[in-house]
Structure formats: structure tokens, C-alpha cells
Amino acid sequence: MPMRPALLPLLLAVAAGAAAPAPEAATETRAATAQEIASFDAYRRALPADPADAADADHAAPRFDIQRQHRARAWTIAAYVDAAPLRSSPALCRMRRRAYDYSAAAPKDQRWSARLPEQQLVWLANGAACAAPTQPVELTRPLPDAAIVGLLRQHPALMQRARLLLAGNSACIGLRSLPFHPIALGPAAPAPGAVAMYSLTFQSDRDSTAQVTVRNSGAELSAWGVSCRAH
Numbered sequence: 001m002p003m004r005p006a007l008l009p010l011l012l013a014v015a016a017g018a019a020a021p022a023p024e025a026a027t028e029t030r031a032a033t034a035q036e037i038a039s040f041d042a043y044r045r046a047l048p049a050d051p052a053d054a055a056d057a058d059h060a061a062p063r064f065d066i067q068r069q070h071r072a073r074a075w076t077i078a079a080y081v082d083a084a085p086l087r088s089s090p091a092l093c094r095m096r097r098r099a100y101d102y103s104a105a106a107p108k109d110q111r112w113s114a115r116l117p118e119q120q121l122v123w124l125a126n127g128a129a130c131a132a133p134t135q136p137v138e139l140t141r142p143l144p145d146a147a148i149v150g151l152l153r154q155h156p157a158l159m160q161r162a163r164l165l166l167a168g169n170s171a172c173i174g175l176r177s178l179p180f181h182p183i184a185l186g187p188a189a190p191a192p193g194a195v196a197m198y199s200l201t202f203q204s205d206r207d208s209t210a211q212v213t214v215r216n217s218g219a220e221l222s223a224w225g226v227s228c229r230a231h
Helices: 007-019 034-046 051-055 145-167
Strands: 027-029 063-069 076-082 086-089 092-102 112-124 137-139 180-187 196-204 209-217 220-229
Touching: 034 063, 034 076, 034 092, 034 112, 086 145, 092 145, 112 145, 145 180, 145 196, 145 209, 145 220
Parallel strands: 137 180
Antiparallel strands: 027 063, 063 076, 076 092, 086 092, 092 112, 112 137, 180 196, 196 209, 209 220
16 A cells, blocks of 8 residues: 555654654763762861861761763762751751862872852751751852841742743843742842842753842842843
8 A cells, every 4th residue: 555645754754753862961970989988088087177067067978969071081079068057047047068179180188179168058947947958049148037038938939020031131031931949149239229139049950040130129029130041
């Protein structure tokens, strides 16, 4: 029975799709080796004693982040150590996070270095304990607790309002429908008539970021401007 002409393009498309290679991951990750773990442990033991570390003993186990771009030869190696979470106010929790970077090309006793300044992480308190969530938000510069709590509580509404700004910005328009979560907040340059201005940074599920400027007028927070960056 002869093949109908209308079916031929469809079958060719299916065959081409089956033959096409699967998309390759942009980033590769791996676990730390025993040698890397031992190297970091030796580096930390050689650091000057910090009285704050005694209180953080239960939270001092390092977390390693090791990745490289696809087909790159060198791995980027970092280690993170979290301090014990503290309640800053009835509604807010805070935590210090220290980051360390590894350079395989450096002399053996100089391969680890501390990344400064330390990260300050914040999140809304949930119950009596200040257990850190999976995605705490970085506090880039000091803010009053009340301002931090307001931004954390209102970030879904602020992101929703900012989508109109994304649609009107040529660098951001392709991101306007993506899901976002907050990753950083801090003060921003003041604007006329505003009580205060804040910066609230969001990350999408595609690793792009949108930085929303938030205007505080009285008790009201409103999305005022936006800038975007794709990774």
C-alpha cells in the first residue's frame, strides 16, 4: 500500500528526533574525594582558634560544592561551614556562613583560602526552633529586623508585581513567566519621596537572576525597578 504524502514529513520528523542526541548538561558535579576532605580538615585545624567556633561545634561539618562546566578539565571546589542559627527577633532567624575556595595550582599548604566577607543568612522563624531552610536568603548589607521580615513576608507579592517590569525591560522580557525564589536582599540607593529603598534578588529555575528595587513608602512596599542577568 503506498504511503500517503501527508505521513512522510511526520515520520521523518519522528526519526530525526529519535536520532538526535540528548542535550548535554551544562554543569557537572561530584562529591568531594577523601583527599580533598582531609586537606580541608587540615586547613581548618591550622586556623587560629575562634571562640565562636565552640558554640558552633554541632553545626561545623563542612558542605562541599564541586562543579565544572561541561567538557572543562578543571573542577571548581568550594567548602561551606555554617554557624549555629540564632533568633534575631520573634519573627526572624539569622546564621553566619563561611565559604572557602580551593586552588589545586597553589602550594600544598596554601590551597584553601577564606572567602570574605562571611555570608549573613536570614529566614522567617517557623516555630520555636530556628532550623535553617534549604534556601535561606543572603543579607548583603545590614538592615533592621523589621525591614528584613517585611521583605521576606512580601517577596511573593513583590515578585508578582515585578513581572510587569520584567515584561517592559528588553533584558528581562524572556524571564517574566519563570518561577523565581529570593536569594539575597539588602539596602538600595534612596529615591525621592521614599522612606527607604531595598534590593531584593531572585533566582529562576534556569539560573538567571532578577534584581528588584523595592520602594518603601510609609508601610507599603512596592516593586520600583528591575534588572536581569543570565548565567
